[in-house]
Amino acid sequence: MQTVALGESELRSTRLIYGCMRAFGTWNRDEMTPDRRREAMSAFAAAVEAGYNHFDHADIYGHGECERVFGEFLAGNPGLRDRIIITTKCGIRWAGDGGPTAPHRYDFSPEWIERSCEGSLRRLGVETIDVYLLHRPDVLMNPDEVASVFDRLHASGKVRSFGVSNFTSSQTALLxxxxxxxxxxxxxxxxxxxxxxxxxxxxDDLYRLRITPTSWSPVAGGRLFGAPGDDPKLSQLVRVLDDEAHAHGVSRTAILMAWLLRHPSVILPIYGSRQPDRIRDAVAGEAVQLSRESWYRIYLAARGVALP
Ligand SMILES: NC(=O)c1ccc[n+]([C@@H]2O[C@H](COP(=O)([O-])OP(=O)(O)OC[C@H]3O[C@@H](n4cnc5c(N)ncnc54)[C@H](OP(=O)(O)O)[C@@H]3O)[C@@H](O)[C@H]2O)c1
Structure with a gap:
């Protein structure tokens, strides 16, 4: 796969990122069986073989188990760590974390960011996180405090670069x-x-600031594969996607990747299937050159409303 610079950094990511949130296919620890561990490893191996060089994590995925199983995968594949980009995230805290009455919340306090970073490094079994993201905007974010903890994490070699997730333009600009x-x-x-x-x-603002947009759930978390039921807009969208897929000789997944990749801001889709065949198949989207007409056909079906 082609690689592109992440923002203005020296890191070069493949056009598709592999998302590790669903590594176990469950968030229930009791269901994280040895079989599911092996399946997670097979999915990671398929992604490496298919050419993905960038893996997306978060401290919370599988309550830490997704990072942990990825750490085991790295330990079993010497040399791999130096050939890939590892992104992980912090800042989401579940209800009950920190005390029985603690609510579900976002926490960008320096103490929590540092503690979470240590936990991710330990579970992943690495010395450095390549890209460390703030997962969801904390309304109480103090950007000066975040700046100083970012500086400390960078100076200590624990984090190479930083980003955000689910931030609005103004939150991004403030930070x-x-x-x-x-x-x-x-x-x-x-x-x-x-x-x-x-x-x-x-x-537009990310494009202007040369910050790379990465797109989570590029196949809408599977919703673009469910039965459209009696949703005429979704049925029409799926029809158009399949027409384009047929015309380009690729799958619906690949067309969905191609549709995001066509945007000039250089969006990087983060694909999250656990199935090796699908992980390989998505890569075909990179070779599809969608014409402006094809791109707009999908856009119009997705809007469900004509352009002015
Ligand atoms: N920053 C954030 O707030 C945030 C939020 C959500 C996710 N993420 C990141 O984005 C990554 C991707 O998210 P996602 O997993 O929701 O993305 P996705 O790739 O849009 O959806 C994956 C889901 O769709 C199903 N699927 C994929 N291809 C399919 C196909 N060809 N036919 C039928 N079903 C198909 C998968 O099932 P199978 O496994 O059976 O193929 C899986 O359940 C995550 O792993 C995570 O790294 C970030």
Whole structure:
């Protein structure tokens, strides 16, 4: 796969990122059986073989077990760590974390960011995180405090670069205004069932600031494969996707990747299937050159409303 710079950093990511959130296919620890561990390892191996060089994690995925099983995968594949980019995230805390009455919340306090970072390094079994993201905007974010903890984590060699996730343009700008180095990405939800970042200025602002947009759930978390039921807009969208897939000789998944890849801001889709065949298949989207007409056909079906 082709690689591109992440933001203005020296890190070069493949056009598709492999998302590790569903590594076990469950968030229930009791269901994280040895079989599911092996399946997670097979999915990681398929992604490496298919050419993905960038793996997306978070401290919370599988309550830490997704990072842990990835650490085991790295330990079993000497030399791999130096050939890949590891992204992970912090800042989401579940209800009950920190005390029985603690609510579900976001926490960008320096203490929590540092503690979470230590936990991720330990579970992944690595010395450095390549890209460390703030997972969801904390309304109580103090950008000066975040800047100083980022500086400490960078100076100690624990984190190479930083980014954000699910940030609005103004939240990104506020944080960036206090940081000593440029944010490299904003990980946002954008796909045909979620067009708003393409229309509300989020992607425009990232493009302007040379911050890479990475897109989570590029196949809408599987919703673009479910039965459309009696949703005429979804049925029409699936029809158009399949027409384009047929015309280009690829799958619906590959067309969905191609649709995101076609955007000039250099969006990087984060694909999260656990199935080796699908992980390989998505890569075909990179070779598809969607014409403006094909791109707009999908966009119009996704909007469900004609352009003015
Ligand atoms: N920053 C954030 O807030 C945030 C939020 C969510 C996710 N993420 C990141 O984004 C990554 C991707 O998210 P995601 O897993 O929701 O993305 P996704 O790739 O849109 O969806 C994956 C889901 O769709 C199913 N699927 C994929 N291809 C399919 C196909 N060809 N036919 C039928 N079903 C198919 C998968 O099932 P199978 O496994 O059976 O193929 C899986 O359940 C995550 O791993 C995580 O790294 C970030």
């Amino acid at each position: 960036q205004s206090r940081l000593s180095r440029p944010l490299v990405c904003n990980q946002i939800e954008v796909h045909p069932l979620r067009l708003s970042p393409l229309e509300d200025g989020t992607v």
